Amino acid sequence: MAAFVKAVNARIRSNPVTDYFFSTHFWGPASNFGIPVAAILDTQKSPEMISGQMTGALTIYAFTFMRYSLAVTPKNYLLFACHFVNAGAQLTQGYRYLDYHHWGGKDKSAVVSKGVEAAKEAVAKVEKSV
Known part of the structure; x- marks a missing residue:
């Protein structure tokens, strides 16, 4: 069994494309994309739910790892893109x-909410009169 696993691993590592897709240079950023996706989805929610401290921490985190992704060898452009989207x-x-x-x-x-309530009341009055 160990020889089979070694042979499969050697075959994967011999091809640059499959080597990339089976490495942490791909799966780390791919799994990390959950953070910016969640932040983008949160832009549709009420701003009263936003934590200023957490947003600040995540902004610093994004900029730090944008820098890190270009400082490592080889440069990890997928990680850079993930943190670029997250920073935005x-x-x-x-x-x-x-x-x-x-x-x-x-x-x-x-x-605005007072105006909406006033409009609803006006509509209710019109409905009663009709």
Whole structure:
């Protein structure tokens, strides 16, 4: 059995394409893409749920590993792309957090919700009269 595994491994490693797809240079970034995908999906949720500290930490993490992915030999461009997307998503979330919590987004949201309630009441009055 050990000889069979050794033979399969040698065959995989002899081809550069399969060697790449069976290495951590591929599977590390591929599995790591869950973080930016989750951040992108979170941009559709309410900004009141965003944690400013976690967003800041993930932004620093993304920029650190963007640098790391180009510092290793051989350069890992897939890891760079993963963290580039993550940095963009985290910066977007950071902007949404700051806009909502520090730049008056809460107040704007309250005004809009009051306007929506007033519109609903007006529609209800019209429906009753009809």
